[in-house]
Amino acid sequence: MRKTAKAPLIKICGLARAQDAALAASLGADFCGFVFHPGSPRAVTADQARLMPTPGARRVGVFVNHSLGEILDIMDGAGLDLAQLHGDQTAELALALGPARVIRVFWPERQSRDDLLVAMDLWKEFAGLFLFDAGGGGGGHGRGIGAEIPQSPREYLLAGGLDPAGARAAWPSKDPMLVGFDLNSGLEGSPGSKDAMALGEILPWRRD
Numbered sequence: 001m002r003k004t005a006k007a008p009l010i011k012i013c014g015l016a017r018a019q020d021a022a023l024a025a026s027l028g029a030d031f032c033g034f035v036f037h038p039g040s041p042r043a044v045t046a047d048q049a050r051l052m053p054t055p056g057a058r059r060v061g062v063f064v065n066h067s068l069g070e071i072l073d074i075m076d077g078a079g080l081d082l083a084q085l086h087g088d089q090t091a092e093l094a095l096a097l098g099p100a101r102v103i104r105v106f107w108p109e110r111q112s113r114d115d116l117l118v119a120m121d122l123w124k125e126f127a128g129l130f131l132f133d134a135g136g137g138g139g140g141h142g143r144g145i146g147a148e149i150p151q152s153p154r155e156y157l158l159a160g161g162l163d164p165a166g167a168r169a170a171w172p173s174k175d176p177m178l179v180g181f182d183l184n185s186g187l188e189g190s191p192g193s194k195d196a197m198a199l200g201e202i203l204p205w206r207r208d
Contacts, residue, residue: 008171009180010203011157013062014042016192018052023196025054027203030180032057033084036074037064041191042184046077060084060103068093084131094126102127103157108147109134117150124153131182134160152177162186164201 012024013033024032032054035042044052049061058081063071065087075083084103085094094102104127108116120130132149149158155177158170163186170181185191187198 008167008178009157010167011060011180011182012184012187012194012199012203013060013159013182014040014184014188014192015052015054015194016042016044016048017194020194020196020199021052021054023199024194024203025057027199029054029057029203031060031082031182033060033062033182033184034078034080035062036066037062037086039064046074049078049080058082062086063089065089068096071097085127091122091126094123099126100128103129103131105131105133107133108149113148113150120150120153127154129179130154130156132156132158132160133182149175151175155179157182159184164198167202 009030010028011031011033012029014035015021015024015032016035021032034044034049034052036046037043049059059079060082061071061074061078061080062084063074063086066074071083071093074080082101082103083097084105086105094104104123106116106119111119123130130152157180158178159182162170162181162183166186167181167183183202187194187202189195
């Protein structure tokens with residue numbers, strides 16, 4: 001999944017409106033993310049996501065405490081390529097999905113460095129890509145990560161309150177395992193409503 005230093009991978013997450021999904025895809029987003037956690041203000045159903053085509057982008061479902069069966073049903077119904085696991089899902093569940101289809105999320109502020117290293121070492125065999133986010137769980141809280149990210153054994157996306165300026169400031173990175181950015185709240189006027197100007201700033205930038 002690695003791109004060149006001038007072209008980080010860009011994931012636009014929390015898409016809840018068809019016009020936002022269409023714009024993100026047309027501007028060249030690598031990933032378009034849909035949240036299926038009912039407690040999120042950006043939550044959508046599989047039917048709603050299916051009606052938001054994103055040609056050219058890989059489609060990602062954000063799952064918290066869904067079972068394997070629920071994840072597979074939603075992925076099929078929404079036409080998803082990848083599952084982003086935010087909950088207590090097991091490595092066995094990821095193996096059943098297929099590790100190449102899994103993005104595993106970690107929160108460096110939630111656990112000690114040693115515990116995080118152990119978890120990453122376990123998951124490196126069960127996920128094709130890691131994602132590091134701020135806070136202690138969930139996502140879309142609008143602030144950056146307040147803890148050091150240990151050396152990752154897997155390529156990863158960086159999240160946590162990023163806007164176009166924040167992503168620009170973090171790229172290129174000295175960490176060769178950082179391959180891109182996940183943007184959500186930093187592109188919004190309100191939860192689930194992406195700002196077209198912000199999308200226009202982040203997506204063409206990566207081709208400069």
